[in-house]
Amino acid sequence: RKEVEQDPGPFNVPEGATVAFNCTYSNSASQSFFWYRQDCRKEPKLLMSVYSSGNEDGRFTAQLNRASQYISLLIRDSKLSDSATYLCVGHTGGFKTIFGAGTRLFVKA
């Protein structure tokens, strides 16, 4: 089983829709989680951190559920510019970073 797993999608949603992605992790010692965004043929860029209390940034909300070992990313009022691949990242407290394979999102006009 992969340490970090994501639904690869793709998710096809219309503009204005709300969409949610989940990411599961297998190592219960994992401490910190992050979401990165990667545009087509570009490098990943940090989107937001996810802590036990969750995190909200504008239209984006990230939640952590330790009991079920998953994190989620919720995007409200989707924009065309949100089309990208969203990568879930986990850390066990060391320096090795484990990336999920990513979830592809297409927002349509």
Place this chain on the structure above:
Amino acid sequence: GAGVSQSPSNKVTEKGKDVELRCDPISGHTALYWYRQSLGQGLEFLIYFQGNSAPDKSGLPSDRFSAERTGGSVSTLTIQRTQQEDSAVYLCASSLFDRVYEQYFGPGTRLTVT
């Protein structure tokens, strides 16, 4: 300021040849990572450098892969006797010592082994 830079941006090589990929991290960033991303796949951790500490090489797929970091700054990833399965985008990222989870990525080197 300047971001992470990588060179070359594209590299086509013949099977069996050696290649060197270069990464220039953001000035002042002591942590440096190398990743590999195959087509349609996620990022695969290769190696991690932090300051003058011994690197974490646990992600290197074989002994054909090696990396150095000179003077705590520029890093070179070397692949010897390249194979077709080495074809991928090789990404470098750097971060501050105390914020290793906030990584800034370079544009990557696209390696094609023919």
